[in-house]
Amino acid sequence: TAMVDSIFKDCTKPENKGKSLLMRNYLGSVAFNNITRLTFGKRFMNSEGVVDEQGQEFKGIVSNGIKIGAKLSVADHIPWLRWMFVGENEDLDKHNARRDKLTRMIMEEHTLARQKSGNTKQHFVDALLTLQKQYELSDDTVIGLLWDMITAGMDTTTISVEWAMAELVKNPRVQQKAQEELDL
Structure with a gap:
């Protein structure tokens, strides 16, 4: 409902009259909240859309990771030129240091909470921490698995829902059928 409220507020602003909305922004916020809740058991964004300090850092890491990943590095394709592109490394x-620092802090929070209460809430991070000793998983492996989950879950969810909504808008008959199914 927070997403719907946010969309409604933005649509009713006088400066937005007659303008289109970029649904990806709203869907991205929902995906961000859902994936962080599944992965870490916490939301970094409240119902008004305000992101806390740790969430800001988290979003910055995700955004920076996308920028770095999108860069075409000549050194990746011509390894003997790697010495010319030291700045990229x-x-x-x-x-990676920024990402690892935040993730280790969250892992430590979960470890301490589990030791303190004996309660093993089963978020993805808790499951990995439980299996870490049994399967000899290093912290780096756990961090890698957590970030695989996060990056795969955020954009994939956002884009899939955006496309599904676009298809519903283009096909009123299908939209009506979906609405009827939801109303049951």
Whole structure:
């Protein structure tokens, strides 16, 4: 309902009259909240859409990771030229350190909470921490698995729902059928 409220508020603003909305922004916020809740058991964004400090850092890491991943590196294709592109490796190293610091902090929060209460809430991070010793998973492996889950879940969800909504708008008959099924 927070997403619907946000869309309604934006649609009724006088400066937005007659303008289209970019649904990806709204869907991205919902996907962000859902994937962080599944992965870490916490939401970084409240119902008004305000992102807390840790959430800001998290979103910054995701955004920076996308930028770094989208860069075409000549050194990746011609390895013997790697010495010419030292700055790119430094950017990636800084990004990884930032990502790892945040993730280790969250992992530590979960470890301490589990030790303190004995309660093993089963979010993805908890499941991985439980299996870490049994399967000899390093912290780096756990961090990698967590970020695979996060990056795969956010954009995929956002884009899939955006496309589904576009198809419903283009096909009123299908939209009506879906609405009837939801009304049951």
